[in-house]
Amino acid sequence: MTLFKRITLGLVFLTMACQLMTPSEGVTSGSLDLSSFPWKTGKAIKLHGEWKFFPHTLGELPPDASYALIPVPALWNEVPLRSGIENGKGYGTYILDILLPHESQIYSLYLPEVRTSFRVTVGNRVVLSGYPGPNKQTTKPSAQGQSFTFAAKDKIQIKIEVSNFHHKEGGLPNAPLFGTAEAIQNYILAESTMDIALTGALFMFGLYHFILFFYRNKQREAFYFGFFCLVFALRLPFVGSKTIYAMFPNIPWELVIYVEYASVFVLGILFLWFVDGLFPRFIETKLIRYFSAFVQFILVYGLIIKPEFYTEFEVVFQVLGVVYAVFLGIRLYQMVVKGLPDSHIFFLGYLILFFGFVYDVFLAYTGEGESSLSQIAVFLFFGVQSTIVTLRTARTFRKKVLLKEEFETINEQFILTNRFYAKFIPRDFLTHLGKESIEEVKLGDSSEREMTVLFADIWEYWDIIYSIPLENRILFTNSYLGRIGPCVRKNNGFIDKYIGSAVMALFDGGIQNSIKAAEDIQWELESYNERRRGFGYLPLHAGIGIHSGDTMLGILGEEERLESTVISDTVNLASRIQGLTKKYNARILVSLTSLMLHEDLDTIPYRILDFVRVKGKQETVMIAEVLIPGIDSISDQKIAYREQFEAAIFDYERADFASALNGFREVHKNNPDDIAAQIYIERCEYYQSAGVGEDWDGVSAWEK
Template identity: 80%
Template sequence: MTRQTLIYLSIVFLATACSMVAPSPQVHLGELDLRTFPFESESAVVLQGDWKFFPGEFDVPSDATAPTYLPVPALWNQLPLRSGAADGKGYGTYVLDIKLPEETQIYSVYLPEVRTAFRLVAGNRSLVSGMPGHTKESTTPSAQGQSFTISAKDKLQIRIEVSNFHHKEGGLPNAPVFGLAEGVQNYILSQSTVDLALTGAIFMFGLYHFILFFYRNKQREAFYFGFFCLVFAIRIPFIGSKTIYAMFPNIPWDLVIYAEYASVFVLGILFLWFVDGLFPRFIDTKIILYSSAYVQFMLVYGLIIKPEIYTQFEVVFQVLGIVYAVFLGIRLYQMVAKGLPDAGIFFLGYLILFAGFVYDVFLAYSGGGDSTLSQIAVFLFFGVQSTIVTLRTARTFRKKLLLKEEFETINEQFILTNRFYAKFIPRDFLTHLGKESIEEVRLGDSSEREITVLFADIWEYWDIIYSIPLENRMLFTNSYLGRIGPCVRKNNGFIDKYIGSAIMALFDGGIQNSIKAAEDIQWELEKYNERRRTFGYLPLHAGIGIHSGDTMLGILGEEERLESTVISDTVNLSSRIQGLTKKYGARILVSLTSLMLHEDLDTIPYRILDFVRVKGKQETVMIAEVLIPDIDAISNKKIENREQFEAAIFDYERADFVSALEGFRAVFANNPEDLAAQIYIERCEYYQTAGVGEDWDGVSAWEK
């Protein structure tokens, strides 16, 4: 159902409600002749006119002579001399004698809300709303309308005992409705249906604007107008026929009056924010902020004091409201004069809303009862707002059509550029930073996490570089690196940096991924060497160092030059471990603490290699050599001699150099290419001669 349909249906409800009340004959001097009234049409009559009035009296005898007459609907405040209540406070009894048709019929009387309390008596039946009393203490206020049915013929006397000590206004602001029971009940039902229809329709309209704001959160006017609709929808059950009592029969009278007054202030300021969102900066923000502060004060003020006090300022509030509305109207007219988009149609809608507001203020001041004109005006204004939204959407759509082709071209260029830049800052690095694309990266972005760092470099790189022509050096380097990159990526890692022939790769999935990547690199290098041998080139040997630990990934540099990097002691140690590979003749070296984290450690052949202190570090680290079966004869011999080698390592750590030397010599004799065994042989021979101190810890210090 569209918003326009809701508006039309609501107007139909209003028209239906109005048609259920026939043109009413006027009450004259407390009497009304309904003998010829067409009750059979199920129409009801509004009992308005001059009623008998007995100020300061309850329990008036049926044949008592009235001292005065008061118009209904009207407030005592407008008739202070005849009502005897100059300030609207007091009590009294309204009396009306009705002449009816001769046949007995079931009639019904419905009296909408009175400001504080009433008792309705007709024939032998009565009902109360609240509890009317002679004093403030004996009066229980209520704003609930009441109705009852009665069997009558020929004539009927209706008495309404009214008291008011809690509100500025006393009297009957609404005229009773009288007719056959079915007609009056239909009238009451229609009034409630209209209120519910208005509430539901306005609520849905507000919900629509909230959804609009959710998808287009730059449209502040949608949020404020949605909030405006929500408050207005909540206000409707608290005014008019007070349908709030149907849902909450025991709701306090103070709360009903507070909601009626407070909602007006909230609606006013929300409307101001809505206009500011629709036409930014056209109303001074300070005015809006000061008005908001005033509204907040009035809301708190109304909670603290009683309605008896703050209703005294109703006229002041009404005057301020009119001044506020006139000021806003002037500003809107100035928008129209300046030719702002949609200002003209919005100003037209505002005039309709302003007319409904002024008419309601007039009725409230004159005591002429409630009117649905303000609701109709609001709905018409909603139609205007819908038109504005439609126009703006249409303009936006036209702009999109005009920009579509240009956008697609720019978007294609953007995608290509983004893919190109992704080669400089890997997608995985952005993921670790919590970024969707490179455009979101800012200087200082960082993320701390546990990462495995892999360094790989060619031992013979610089010897080869200096032996080939300058123009071939870049080709040679890229030829080698082009084989290394895929080995890293297929094992869930990414290359963070190229440092000459060296790479620094990062792995976030555990040590096993980095170990597998290192093995793949060595196998890929063997394939590359086979090709190099066919051209008579020297074979390449790569050393790989691996270590895991906490790292800080981030963006360094300055605003005009950014670079992704990793700052961590883990990076430094991994690089130092890689630097030891050539000294030990090892393909892959891993810190033992990191290797122990491998999920399938039993499947990896490795040997404990040394307990070292690398350059720039005071801490010591135990390193292990990961061995690759069948990659070459040297590696197979190392795997074969692993237990004997590690036994000699343990003897070495205990300073048992005789036993250690024997073990290392046996390993070296079986595998003369094992540089680690040769290093230990030289150490053992030296320490056998030089001796060691009591602080011997077996740590090898590498300063280069």
């Protein structure tokens, strides 16, 4: 489901909820006349207005009990003189008399969260949230709203007993909702559906950004925004309609309140890190770290003490939140003034988010209940974030196009000068060094980057070299190398150097380019061998080794003699992998960690070949053999029996040599030219007789 559809769905449910509810206009002096209300419209009524309130009274009311008229919704803290409760902690009973039509029908009453427990009585129906008592010991807090249905006619009396000794605020922060059973059910369904839809949208949006960060781990903003979305999704069931109770009816009240409070601080710090990721160093990192430490203190502090203590600081938290939001807004505005890319769009989204949450904080502070404005603001902010991601992606694409055009223009300008030199130092190498021309290269220039290294060499090279006249050796070598270069360049790579008949090529576009280049080289050699056979020459077999990792490209030598080169363990490992191709009679060998980075791995037939250890290092490297369908019968047989081969490999690693031997023999029987299977047969037979020690790990050490 697209983001636009999610926003539309959420707005539809919000509109439905608003249409199903209408404020009452006649709740005065503890009574309401609904005898002529048009119930057929399917709307429910929010029971706003003046209710009778009997302070310090629970259970049966004495006939001469005194009462006051206090507004609903309102907290006792806001009307201490009328409620008779100064600090919000106490108990009392609300009474509302309602006149109904003479015809009996099924009604329903829905009471959202109360500070902190209540008992509702209508006729002979009673429903509880927690347990209200006259003191802290007998009161059991709960944040769960309740609804129930009853049959009535002529008149009813709604009695709500409220008790609070565990929270700073007491009273009715939300007005009860009254209407036909169908109307109330539709309202609750619309409210819950919107919460669930928003939670799901937040979760998916967070997951999307985590995946984006996984593939582009330099985009820190994707990680923090994904984390922000997941925390927000976790928070939603704990606020508003408290849908968490639908999943966990017995969840502790203290945990619900803690998550409601603590998640606000976590969201605040994640949002700061997210902004820092979008606009690096524009907000002091030290300041963000100090705030992060403060948030960690608050989270631990909230776990140690009870809600009745830390809720006392709610106003302080709200003021700090507003100060934090204003400060961040000022910094974002400064970004807009300085003209940072996307800052104006982000600032607009932040304003939407800011006013949505400030409005909800204002409602919470004044005790006028809750709204869905913050949820709408979140939806709109999602749209802003998606716009920024789209713009940055488009900008990156445009930059690549512009860079390509710029490179072509520069190439034309310097083509006469660089045509000859580029044959010695590839232009791609200059590009990676950030140079426009070879004249700019100087000793010590370097660039560190992640690249894929490909080594290719002919197995029979020296046998052929020593069998042909001296004057033909260069011609033969160039004839072979002339077929390698186009395969590399066609797949967005470049040749860094030639080492006799060996070719070292570099790829910056991912492992898939190097794999495709290796396959093209093998097919090109097959075509070349057909021509050689026609002249009675020996066919050529090339082994190719591939590995990806960090590399250092640079210029070595001295002032009068420069050479481009690449220095890294990646080069060393790729060369050693290539050296194993002849041992296993394998066309293409790749380190498995590099192969796993292929974007379309399922399209490549390969088999795990061996676990090896580089000489002088303790790290184990798993190598895989990339197989080419149709290139020869040996490769086709390897593809056909690769599952049996890999199963035998893992038996071998577990030192189950009997099972491994059976597997390798089966593979070798069907493909006698599978040298790897033959090698493992010999290994298994040896270890079966010689045995292995407790430190067996199945790894083959590289001696050369």
